[in-house]
Amino acid sequence: MFDLILRNGRVLDPGQGIDRIADIGFRDGKVAAVEPGLPVEAAKDVQDATGLIVTPGLIDLHTHVYWGGTSLGVDADAIALRGGTTTFVDAGSAGAGNFAGFRRHVIERSQSRILCYLNISFAGIYGFSKNVMVGECSDIRLCDAREAVACGREHSDLIVGMKVRIGRIAGGTSGVAPLDIMLEAADRLQLPCMTHLDYPPPGRIEVIPRLRPGDVLTHCYKPFPNDIRGGDGHVRAEIKAARERGIIFDIGHGMGALDYEVARAMIAEGFLPDTISSDVHTLCVDGPAFDLLRTLSKFICLGMSLEQVVTAATSAPARAIGRSDLGSLAVGAIGDATVLRDRSGSFDYVDSLGRSMTGNRRLFCQGLVRGGIWTANEEQELA
Template sequence: MSVSSFPCLLQAQSATSPKFDLLLKGAHVIDPKNQIDRVTNVAITNGHIASIDDNISNGEARKVVDLHGLYLIPGMIDIHVHVFPRFVLPSGAPPSEGVQPDSFSFKSGVTTMVDAGSTGWKEFPEFKRRVVNTSKTRILAFLNIVGAGMGTGNDDNVAEMDANAAAQMALANPGLIVGFKSAHYGGPGWTSVDNAVKAGNLAHVPVMVDFGKITPQRNINVLFADKLRPGDIYTHCFSGHREEVLENGQLNPAMVQGRKKGIYFDLGFGAASFYWFVADPAYKAGFYPDSISSDLHMKSMNAGMKDMTNMMSELMALGSSLQDVVKMSTWDPAREIKHSELGNLDVGAEADIAVLRLENGHFGFLDSAGARRYGTGRLVTELTLRKGEVVWDLNGLAAEDWQSFHYRKGPFYSNGAMR
């Protein structure tokens, strides 16, 4: 592994008032939406992208951060997470698997998380109050078609799958509720998927499906051909639990047909949904995920999945390019959730940014079974900005040296911090 020395902070010296608040200088910028893939400069003012230009001088900005040798990309979007820690559970129910979003997002360059069906319409107001409104990470949601939500023992309870109530909650929260989730349904029949699609039609949003159990009658051939619409999302696409690869080890042609129809295929790595024996033949058949998502929860976070940059590195070990995995974690998920203002570096957009280091060497990557595959590149998040504010800085790239730093020394301050 070779790790070069860290670029240093340069303090701008200018008598006149600088045009920009922050200048991120000299990184290799990859912005798939705007087809930027070169070394250039990104300037930020008032929390928004103000300029992307090869010629911006240090004097034009209040603060300059030198990012030579690093990659600068839009803040990443993880469209499958579980961020609703549930405090009250039905008796006998397992512990809540939801996590606090800010505890995980920024350290891997993620600035937007989409909760994938942790709550249904009944608990969504609590989710909004307790998680959406209190997190620094931008939080959006797929609403579970089960009104009582996930992990409440109601996955198969069709009486809880009220498409009208779910659609009403989505229509009352446009943009925040980006779709509906059908999850873990064991049958019989198709009520979960059918009602999620019905709600999707009422609220004009997509559906994400975690298919649950397959039967000879209920399988992905029927799901893709007869049930899902173009723009709907099949998550856990490399799980292997629903015959994504056939017994002969070949990719199921239904996957290719589904893609032709316009269905999106999302990774949803999770604790039990990404295996090399599925991903490898899929890649060999030229079938790659449309979006990389974590299925972050208590059981996935410390296993093979780890975080967004680890998953990107895993797909690079399979053969994806850096440009591809950046697109799969920025612009493609933005389009899947119909938030085209996200996942790009448009001038005027909120300055959500991730700065990555690509380390070259010999690395091991795990799947959900704990099986290892070697790769030669590992992405590490150096710096994350949310709305222009530094929210993660692994090596202090945007920080000041401690010897010139102006500490406000004293015993107590109102915020308890010495600064």
Template sequence: MTHDLVFKGGRVIDPANGFDGPADVAVTAGRVAAVGPGLTGQQMVDVTGRIVTPGLIDLHTHVYRGGTSLALDPLAVTRMSGATTLVDAGSAGASNFAGFRDHVIAPGPMRIFAFLNISYAGIFAWKPGLMFGEASDLRLLDMAECLRVVQENRDTIVGVKVRLGSYASGASGIAPLDMALEVAGAAGVPVMAHIDYVPPTGREVLDRLRPGDVLTHTNKGFPNSLLRPDGRILPAALAARDRGVLFDIGHGTISYDHDVARRMADLGFVADFISSDLHAMCVDGENFHLLTVMSKLLAIGLPLPEVIARTTARPAAFLRRDDLGSLRPGALADVTVLDPDGTQLRLVGCWIGGQRFDD
């Protein structure tokens, strides 16, 4: 059988299906048609010496360009990282989600999902020299409107985002998390919680999170680190993981400490999801896009298939999308091809629905 497109001769890593080895990947009519040897297609892409994975998923980005000062153009994010699915982590709130959906999500060739910010305005004033936390004034947290917008956009909104800490929530303390949890509980969706500086403490946040909720910035350094000064993991983090709370890297600018990540990995505590938290303040100088963060995890000794799993199968399962993050026949033909160079992963190209993304 001749397919529309075949990736020929690469190392296929597909953690969702437990596959890691040499194989061809065939695409027909925008979906994966077959994985195996000797496949032929009208278009043949030679990927010898390269890694072929399901389209990468970045679970923590900010891509409401034009709607918030923090956000980037999603086209640029995919161009840099090869992530064919982007999840925006709370750039928009109930007041402006319609604009995000109509003007950014709908026209984009990549797939974009979103956590809706518990703050009505979303992240509206966040740039060097101006950092007004959207949860610092509880009058901005309209729970009823947040619930309404989640319920009306279930195809796109995957959870509720709340940012906590002296920067993001100021004197509001833990209250924004309690409000986000109540909305998320009513909607039947998870919460993603950010913590920056005390107050509140990481323990206060972790103790409230439910199975399926996500704590981002897992490898943050002092203060509010999950790694204690005595070199042990914070007990509240261990207890949270035991009851099903999930952990996300969310690299960003000041939300990742490489030594903390290494020491936590040595203790067996690795984030469930590898994500970039790519935003307008981490694209100058060293660019912390998804492949950069994946390469950092390789450098601390995480095996390549585990790195790929945390950027494909695991976030796809969280999104409840079995047609993403997988190369099983019938899945959407989102494919990322990478060039391995030691612990550095470099992008060769990505395909969305079988079409090469070149913009």
């Protein structure tokens, strides 16, 4: 007996090497079978996925979903179906000083799964709006490894890594010090970290050598002056060396971190992002990022294949946060799936600099399976 069968879809799970027409059966919140011709009479619920693409539940590795508790937080449940997202990884909205509120008032009440990078700043991201922009690491007194470690241990079921935002905006005159403090906490917790770098100082030369294998550098296709290209337009040598030693390069589209010129050059050179994330927050949820599916669609139109973008939003982010039970349709994995329609047409896409691109494809979410339970997207946006 199955709780749910998704029938006759194109099952696309690059992490498992699967791309075929098959049924997926879910039982007790997990994937129970992936094969053609599952007996539909043995299921409580059957959904026809003919002509649709069924992927593991999409994971958005960089989001801000502490809605109501931080000024940049959006409601994960409100955009989950639109973005085809079953797991939101919040990238440091909360620090040790307000993480308990994030847990009780948002995470525990959310239908969407929310996992977290903990901000090294005790206050989290507290001053972020169109009119107020105060970097949480601009006062180094807020960065305390002891508080972060204590919080990380108390909430180890939700915290998958540490986060720091550094640069002229997020860190003011603190330089690279918040990164070093975060790395101390991450090492003690034995967790990876994610680093945001806005405008120097510090610059790449100071930051990248400090990162460890498995750490994430987000906003990797952002514009100059932290463009990962050299003046000759090619990938910088230190960036290539960082990838070779295991640094993970994440998109983190957001308000200001996707430059089409950079993206086209990097893709043409074969330097693809490891993970593709939306960095969705209040200043970009209505554009230019919108959500994970809009971001993935941009990368298809920029030249990546469907298989590549699905990998970058399933098995790759699952690996980055050490959650092999997510981002997979292997039997026994958590029963999450995203059902997609790949539409052809004419679609306008804008990058973080306001440049427009007309693409001929866009992914739309038909519905989500979360813990083996089907939710249809009845308000699918077709424009």
